[in-house]
Amino acid sequence: MAPHLSSAGGDGAVVPFGISAMPGEPTLRWAGHATSVAEIERELGRIWALPQAMAARDGAAERHVAARTSVLNLVVVARSPELGEGAASTLAMATGRHPSRTLILVPTDPDGPGWLRAEVRAYCMVPRADAPETCAEQVYITAGGDTGRHLQAIVAPLLVHDLPVTVWWPGDPPFGVASTSALVGTADRLVVDGSHWTGDGLDRLAALAALARPTLPVSDFALMRQARWREAVASVFDRPEFLPYLRSLRRIAVTYATRGGPNAEVSTNLVKPIYHVAWLAARLELRVARPLARVGRPLADGSRPARPGAPPEPGRGLRALLEWDRGADVEIVIRPVISGMPGGTTLRVELLAERRGSELRAEVTAEAESVHVLVWQDGVEALERTYHAPRLTDVDLLTAALEAGSRDPVAEGTLAAAGRLVGVGAPGAG
Amino acid sequence: MARPAKPKAPVAPGPRAGDDAPLTARELRLARAGRKRSAAKPSGNPLRGGLRLERMPDPSAFVLFGATGDLAHRKVVPALFQLWRTNLLPHEFSLVAVGRRAYSDETFRGQLRASLDQFSRVLPIEASVWEAFAGRIAYHRGDFGDPLLYESLAARLDALDEEHGTQGNRLYYLATQPSAFAEIIAGLGRAGLDHEQHGAGWRRIVIEKPFGRDLTSAIRLNREVGKVFRESQVYRIDHYLGKETVRNILVFRFGNGIFEPIWHRRYVDHVQITVAESIGVEKRGSFYEEAGASRDFLQNHLMQLLALVAMEPPATFDADALRDEKVKVLRAMEPMAPGDVAANVVRGQYGPGWVAGEPVAGYREEPEVDPESETETYVAARLFIDDWRWAGVPFYLRAGKRLPKRATEIAIRFKEVPHAMFKESNADPEANLLAMRIQPDEGILLRFAAKVPGLGLDVRGVNMDFTYGSAFSVDSPDAYETLILDALLGDAALYTRADEVEKAWAIVTPIIEAWAGAPQPAFPDYEAGSWGPDAADVLLERDGRRWRRI
Numbered sequence: 020m021a022p023h024l025s026s027a028g029g030d031g032a033v034v035p036f037g038i039s040a041m042p043g044e045p046t047l048r049w050a051g052h053a054t055s056v057a058e059i060e061r062e063l064g065r066i067w068a069l070p071q072a073m074a075a076r077d078g079a080a081e082r083h084v085a086a087r088t089s090v091l092n093l094v095v096v097a098r099s100p101e102l103g104e105g106a107a108s109t110l111a112m113a114t115g116r117h118p119s120r121t122l123i124l125v126p127t128d129p130d131g132p133g134w135l136r137a138e139v140r141a142y143c144m145v146p147r148a149d150a151p152e153t154c155a156e157q158v159y160i161t162a163g164g165d166t167g168r169h170l171q172a173i174v175a176p177l178l179v180h181d182l183p184v185t186v187w188w189p190g191d192p193p194f195g196v197a198s199t200s201a202l203v204g205t206a207d208r209l210v211v212d213g214s215h216w217t218g219d220g221l222d223r224l225a226a227l228a229a230l231a232r233p234t235l236p237v238s239d240f241a242l243m244r245q246a247r248w249r250e251a252v253a254s255v256f257d258r259p260e261f262l263p264y265l266r267s268l269r270r271i272a273v274t275y276a277t278r279g280g281p282n283a284e285v286s287t288n289l290v291k292p293i294y295h296v297a298w299l300a301a302r303l304e305l306r307v308a309r310p311l312a313r314v315g316r317p318l319a320d321g322s323r324p325a326r327p328g329a330p331p332e333p334g335r336g337l338r339a340l341l342e343w344d345r346g347a348d349v350e351i352v353i354r355p356v357i358s359g360m361p362g363g364t365t366l367r368v369e370l371l372a373e374r375r376g377s378e379l380r381a382e383v384t385a386e387a388e389s390v391h392v393l394v395w396q397d398g399v400e401a402l403e404r405t406y407h408a409p410r411l412t413d414v415d416l417l418t419a420a421l422e423a424g425s426r427d428p429v430a431e432g433t434l435a436a437a438g439r440l441v442g443v444g445a446p447g448a449g
Numbered sequence: 450m451a452r453p454a455k456p457k458a459p460v461a462p463g464p465r466a467g468d469d470a471p472l473t474a475r476e477l478r479l480a481r482a483g484r485k486r487s488a489a490k491p492s493g494n495p496l497r498g499g500l501r502l503e504r505m506p507d508p509s510a511f512v513l514f515g516a517t518g519d520l521a522h523r524k525v526v527p528a529l530f531q532l533w534r535t536n537l538l539p540h541e542f543s544l545v546a547v548g549r550r551a552y553s554d555e556t557f558r559g560q561l562r563a564s565l566d567q568f569s570r571v572l573p574i575e576a577s578v579w580e581a582f583a584g585r586i587a588y589h590r591g592d593f594g595d596p597l598l599y600e601s602l603a604a605r606l607d608a609l610d611e612e613h614g615t616q617g618n619r620l621y622y623l624a625t626q627p628s629a630f631a632e633i634i635a636g637l638g639r640a641g642l643d644h645e646q647h648g649a650g651w652r653r654i655v656i657e658k659p660f661g662r663d664l665t666s667a668i669r670l671n672r673e674v675g676k677v678f679r680e681s682q683v684y685r686i687d688h689y690l691g692k693e694t695v696r697n698i699l700v701f702r703f704g705n706g707i708f709e710p711i712w713h714r715r716y717v718d719h720v721q722i723t724v725a726e727s728i729g730v731e732k733r734g735s736f737y738e739e740a741g742a743s744r745d746f747l748q749n750h751l752m753q754l755l756a757l758v759a760m761e762p763p764a765t766f767d768a769d770a771l772r773d774e775k776v777k778v779l780r781a782m783e784p785m786a787p788g789d790v791a792a793n794v795v796r797g798q799y800g801p802g803w804v805a806g807e808p809v810a811g812y813r814e815e816p817e818v819d820p821e822s823e824t825e826t827y828v829a830a831r832l833f834i835d836d837w838r839w840a841g842v843p844f845y846l847r848a849g850k851r852l853p854k855r856a857t858e859i860a861i862r863f864k865e866v867p868h869a870m871f872k873e874s875n876a877d878p879e880a881n882l883l884a885m886r887i888q889p890d891e892g893i894l895l896r897f898a899a900k901v902p903g904l905g906l907d908v909r910g911v912n913m914d915f916t917y918g919s920a921f922s923v924d925s926p927d928a929y930e931t932l933i934l935d936a937l938l939g940d941a942a943l944y945t946r947a948d949e950v951e952k953a954w955a956i957v958t959p960i961i962e963a964w965a966g967a968p969q970p971a972f973p974d975y976e977a978g979s980w981g982p983d984a985a986d987v988l989l990e991r992d993g994r995r996w997r998r999i
Contacts, residue, residue, distance in 0.1 A: 249496070249500060250504065250505050253500055256494045256496055257507075302496050303496075389540065406540060407536040428499035
């Protein structure tokens with residue numbers, strides 16, 4: 020069904036100047052409504068047809084308003100109003116750092132009649148006090164019924180020509196659904212947050228890995244949050260005396276937090292722990308000899324209250340086997356520990372390498388806002404370093420994703436390796 | 450928590466990092482059979498692939514000489530603090546400030562705090578971030594000529610290695626008067642502070658401009674530096690190269706396919722490079738008396754911009770490939786014979802005038818300036834690059850103080866169309882112009898001809914103007930942030946190499962020497978707030994050209 024047309028809308032107007040915008044702070048400069056795609060298009064056109072009006076204050080021209088900024092189209096699909104509002108507030112802050120034409124789509128009430136309601140806004144900001152103001156558009160679209168099921172039909176006419184399209188899908192993307200495929204099919208980049216998927220996330224991880232291709236790079240906030248971990252692990256092998264051990268890696272163990280309780284095994288998101296292993300597997304070109312599989316007894320259920328800090332019970336979690344091209348095995352252990360940290364948080368990454376009778380053990384742990392590295396060579400402490408790892412906000416992550424180039428070998432390789440690790444039909448419900 | 454400064458374990462025998470030789474008999478056999486030994490090159494860390502932006506400098510001590518000076522307070526420390534607050538410096542970091550004045554650690558930290566309130570790019574300063582940074586600052590007093598300074602500094606750095614886990618890595622930063630460079634370098638050498646021993650950390654030195662006063666002094670200074678440090682340890686800073694828009698010249702030229710084919714004498718009529726400042730010499734009168742525009746701008750900033758515009762595409766973006774290409778440009782510029790200087794180079798000095806609606810004093814009335822000074826505050830030059838690409842294309846360079854506005858721009862003027870087709874138009878189409886604005890209002894402008902709407906066929910030049918601010922609403926890092934981080938990471942691409950410095954001096958020194966032997970110039974010869982002396986206009990008019998209106 021085509022979007023419902025109405026004579027209403029097209030009522031956009033300049034938002035009266037309030038307190039002058041501070042440098043770097045986006046300010047709402049235009050607000051209007053629309054009830055059809057055609058009206059949205061008209062409204063977007065009107066914003067830029069009235070530059071003088073936008074610059075007016077108390078009847079006098081105040082500041083030169085630069086042209087619309089135009090670096091990309093950002094399409095956000097939020098499957099609930101809460102997600103939509105959350106995304107809009109993140110975008111309001113990210114707009115200042117990376118302006119784009121943003122379409123926030125909130126499909127709702129799929130069984131009702133087709134309808135569309137849109138709020139068309141322009142946010143402007145000055146990067147510095149003496150710089151001209153630049154503006155970006157944000158269209159918040161709620162669509163019901165059939166209209167909401169054909170998102171691509173809404174998006175396509177609203178894209179700025181020749182600019183790349185990034186699709187940000189907060190929450191659980193419905194991979195495998197035709198409308199999702201149509202939308203993602205036109206994207207130049209897909210942004211997701213695997214650590215917020217419900218369940219253990221394994222099925223979605225497999226689907227995402229299958230979706231990624233060189234023409235559709237994927238930015239996963241879960242992977243981006245681990246940048247300092249990767250830096251910490253890589254730095255161990257920057258040291259010439261440790262580098263040869265890397266090719267003699269025998270074991271990778273990742274410890275992650277879980278709250279325990281009923282269904283903890285399948286309700287704790289495992290995307291981040293798996294990414295640690297997948298990154299190493301990708302960089303070292305390790306083959307998956309045996310994909311991840313659950314082992315051991317289930318975690319403590321309601322009859323055995325979980326205690327934060329409880330020692331890990333041996334033999335639980337996930338196991339896999341990787342192998343070098345020369346045939347040597349690398350054992351993979353992903354194990355839960357009951358913790359007060361959010362479920363799925365990585366607590367420790369351990370590497371064990373053995374070479375010519377000598378052993379290198381590296382342990383990377385999270386400590387508040389830092390990542391700590393300790394290395395032992397033949398049982399003797401040989402290196403200690405600490406890396407600042409402040410928690411990145413969604414604004415930081417989204418900005419980094421929008422600024423990422425089309426080539427991201429870390430994400431590409433890691434996601435592919437994660438797909439192989441999880442395998443088709445991996446255990447757990449995504 | 451105890452934090453070992455150095456590995457406690459003995460280094461395992463055998464591993465030969467960075468060595469391409471196979472490591473085991475089996476691997477040797479595989480290598481003979483032509484099979485690859487591993488997924489990654491054994492010489493590099495395979496985990497580094499793709500981590501470029503996540504790279505963290507090694508643990509290190511930043512040893513700042515001239516720490517009480519203006520440059521340290523205005524630029525170097527604010528840049529370090531900004532890197533620290535954005536988590537780009539390692540946790541195991543210390544700043545050792547070396548100066549002549551008697552300060553305690555606490556007093557000096559207080560002074561830096563006050564300077565940051567004034568000069569930090571991002572304000573306000575968060576108290577907790579400052580406290581963490583301040584805890585890594587130590588002040589070390591001493592006279593640069595005193596050998597004991599370096600002995601005590603070595604002991605202090607060793608102690609700080611233990612305290613902060615900086616692992617013996619040291620970056621020496623010379624933010625002193627140039628006259629102190631040689632004695633500091635010699636002092637570092639005598640105390641063995643330059644030695645890079647296996648496993649004991651790296652040693653690098655950053656040297657601020659001016660690097661020498663002429664070719665002879667530059668060669669001498671390079672020799673002094675070379676006695677102590679290897680060239681790979683030396684980072685000569687020209688902060689222009691760290692500017693975002695200067696780096697963008699490389700992206701613009703080599704990241705776009707459409708410009709490089711016309712970047713050639715066949716299409717380019719001439720190139721103009723302007724570095725204009727509206728300010729005078731401020732409080733740097735005594736420095737400027739010694740330097741003048743030729744030493745302060747021509748030898749470094751203007752020559753660097755020229756090299757970036759004119760160089761051939763480097764094969765890679767690594768330091769030596771880039772610098773090799775820049776040096777080739779400078780080598781292709783024949784130093785001027787004394788008799789040619791007057792016809793190709795113009796110098797000027799500003800007298801009193803008006804800038805931005807304010808009356809300003811002439812140069813000779815500035816503080817610390819000789820009332821009879823012959824120092825030039827303006828220089829314009831017509832230079833040629835004798836190579837296949839640029840033969841016969843003039844490069845007009847100008848730099849000056851107290852010009853009407855602050856502007857740094859590079860303009861490529863293309864040749865006119867070969868045939869005037871639009872005879873009915875009341876004006877011929879102008880030649881195309883491509884201008885790269887370095888500062889302010891960073892951006893790129895292309896000027897081309899368009900038809901004036903209407904029944905006739907009138908042609909006018911119009912501008913297609915791209916401004917950075919309209920595409921990227923992010924504030925760029927300061928040049929010092931970029932360059933200091935590069936030095937800590939060991940990337941010298943944006944630093945100048947010894948041969949580059951000497952080649953630039955080889956071009957500028959004959960000009961300075963010819964002036965020394967010429968009659969006294971009729972200074973002042975341009976009014977503050979004008980675009981320089983008339984002779985500069987004549988320089989281009991003789992070629993049938995004129996300076997761009999900026």
